[in-house]
Amino acid sequence: MAEPKNVYTFADLKDWASVTKKLETPARIAVFGDPVEHSRSPQMHNPALEAGGNDCQYVRLHIKEDELIEALGLLKDAGFLGINVTIPHKGGVFDQVEVATDVASRIGAVNTVVVEGDQLVGHNTDAPGLKRAIREQFSVDLTDLRIMIIGAGGGAGKAAAVQCAMDHCDRLVLVNRTLEKAEALKEELVELMADPDKLEGPASRLVAIPWEEKAMEHELEQIDLIINATSLGMKRTDPEIVPQRLIEPHHLVYDMVYSPSRTRLMVAAEAEGAKAANGLSMLLWQGVLAYEFWFNKEAPVDAMRKGLEDSL
Ligand code: NAP
Numbered sequence: 001m002a003e004p005k006n007v008y009t010f011a012d013l014k015d016w017a018s019v020t021k022k023l024e025t026p027a028r029i030a031v032f033g034d035p036v037e038h039s040r041s042p043q044m045h046n047p048a049l050e051a052g053g054n055d056c057q058y059v060r061l062h063i064k065e066d067e068l069i070e071a072l073g074l075l076k077d078a079g080f081l082g083i084n085v086t087i088p089h090k091g092g093v094f095d096q097v098e099v100a101t102d103v104a105s106r107i108g109a110v111n112t113v114v115v116e117g118d119q120l121v122g123h124n125t126d127a128p129g130l131k132r133a134i135r136e137q138f139s140v141d142l143t144d145l146r147i148m149i150i151g152a153g154g155g156a157g158k159a160a161a162v163q164c165a166m167d168h169c170d171r172l173v174l175v176n177r178t179l180e181k182a183e184a185l186k187e188e189l190v191e192l193m194a195d196p197d198k199l200e201g202p203a204s205r206l207v208a209i210p211w212e213e214k215a216m217e218h219e220l221e222q223i224d225l226i227i228n229a230t231s232l233g234m235k236r237t238d239p240e241i242v243p244q245r246l247i248e249p250h251h252l253v254y255d256m257v258y259s260p261s262r263t264r265l266m267v268a269a270e271a272e273g274a275k276a277a278n279g280l281s282m283l284l285w286q287g288v289l290a291y292e293f294w295f296n297k298e299a300p301v302d303a304m305r306k307g308l309e310d311s312l
Contacts, residue, residue, distance in 0.1 A: 007037050007060045010067040016078035028056035028079055029294065032063045032071065032093070033086035041084055043311035044287050044304045051303035054295060056081065068092050075115050082114045082294045084287075090124075090155055097122035106162045106192070109155055112290040123293050126156065127163035129286030130254075134225065136285070137277040138252045145252075146171035148223045150211065150241055151230030153181030156256055160229050161185055165192040165206075173219045174208045177230075182208035213243050225252045228265055233257035241265050249273035256282060261312060284308055 002022040005012075008030070012019045020027050029049075031041045037060065045058040061083075063071045068089055075083065085093045090109035094100060097110055100122040104110050110122035131142055147164050151157040152174035164172050172193060176182035186208040193206045209215040220226075226247075232238040234257055242265065247253065253269035256279035269276035284305055291299035 004057060004059050007062050009062050010064065010071055013061060013063075013071055013074050013078060016074070023057070025055060025057045026079065027059045028081045029058045029083065030061040030080065031058070031084040031086055032061050032068070032089055034062060034064050034088060036060045036062050036086065039086060040283070040308060040311045041086075041287065044284070044308045045291065047303040047307035048287075048291055048300045051300040052291075052295065052297070063089065065089070065092065069096060072096050072113075072120060075113075075120070076118065080115055082112065082290075084290055085111050085113065087155075094122055096120070103127050103162065103166065106166070107155075107159050109159065111286065112293055114293050123290070124159060125286040125289035125293070126159040126282070127166075128289055129284075130160050130227075130256075130282050131163050131167065132285035132288075133277075133279075133281035134252075134254060136281055137254065138225075138275060140225075140252070142167040142169050142225075145169050145224045146173075146222055147225045147227065148173040148175060148216075148219060149227045149229055150175040150216075151228060151232075151256075152176045152185055152208070153178050154229060154231070157227075157229035158185060160227055160256075161189060162192070165189040168193065168195040168198060170198065170224075171205050171222060172207070173223060174206075175211050175216060176208075177211045179208065179210040182210075213246070216242060217246050220246050220248070220251075223251065225254065226269075228253075228255045228257065228263075233263045233265055234259060236264075238264070240268070242268070244268040244272060247272040247274050251275075253277070254282075255279060258283060259312070280308060280312075 001024040093110040098119040104124040112123040114121045153176035174182040251274040253276040258278040258280040266276040288299040
């Protein structure tokens with residue numbers, strides 16, 4: 001019996017039965033991405049598949065943009081139960097699925113697909129995964145918070161913003177280097193944020209501002225939770241996401257980045273007496289929710305958490 005490859009290709013998918021016939025456990029779930037070799041999802045899901053008594057394993061599939069449509073069309077006949085989707089395919093998969101959930105449609109991105117008969121059903125578990133992560137890390141709910149999302153122009157920032165708006169958080173401040181993207185997102189969220197039970201205070205409940213110190217300083221006084229959804233923070237040479245002097249002890253700081261495990265933003269927040277957490281919990285909970293969509297049963301969360309922690 002053979003071990004699975006670290007990364008399979010589109011050519012492998014086209015001949016899946018024969019390429020994987022020597023595997024002890026059939027490969028019936030995968031993550032699609034380009035690149036994909038960095039994905040920790042197999043290390044998180046395979047212990048869960050084993051602990052849950054599911055006779056299948058999870059592998060990486062390197063799928064390029066021009067291969068995506070055909071690759072999705074091959075899933076059913078290759079015996080897949082579903083897939084996860086990572087960069088750059090979340091929008092492309094949303095365009096292809098026959099059915100998409102409300103949250104996936106609002107974000108315009110799918111990170112989890114379930115093969116249901118002849119249909120591909122698209123979910124987005126990044127958004128509710130963030131919600132669960134905030135609950136777990138800080139023992140609070142999005143609905144009760146005034147939230148600043150930095151990086152509101154990207155896919156993760158949009159997923160976070162849609163979830164915050166769906167939960168009618170107290171305030172939502174969208175920050176982005178390219179202001180036009182934050183402003184466009186703000187327009188999309190106006191209706192969703194409307195909540196007759198939450199009165200407009202002196203500061204508007206939905207704001208878009210540029211990623212500039214002065215503008216952030218003005219808003220941060222009325223913020224409880226700061227979320228980093230930019231791609232900054234993985235490299236030592238990356239600039240500061242929020243100037244340290246603007247972080248106050250009452251702030252909760254959630255960095256979607258999880259490598260390094262103590263990010264520069266977390267170090268700065270903790271130095272100012274604020275609580276801080278990295279993005280590992282979001283990765284975990286989006287995976288837990290994906291598992292529950294594939295198998296329609298409770299996920300073995302502890303096995304997933306351990307698999308993820310061991311992978312770091
Ligand atoms: P993305 O779509 O490429 O968006 C990147 C965002 O970062 C944009 O808002 C962009 O601003 C901003 N940005 C990039 N470089 C910048 C710079 N030099 N200065 C200021 N802003 C900059 O990426 P994504 O998919 O949303 O992912 C964002 C981050 O979230 C990544 O680190 C990713 O690993 C992480 N993530 C974590 C999880 C998790 O489970 N923990 C899940 C999803 C994503 P512009 O619009 O101005 O370009």
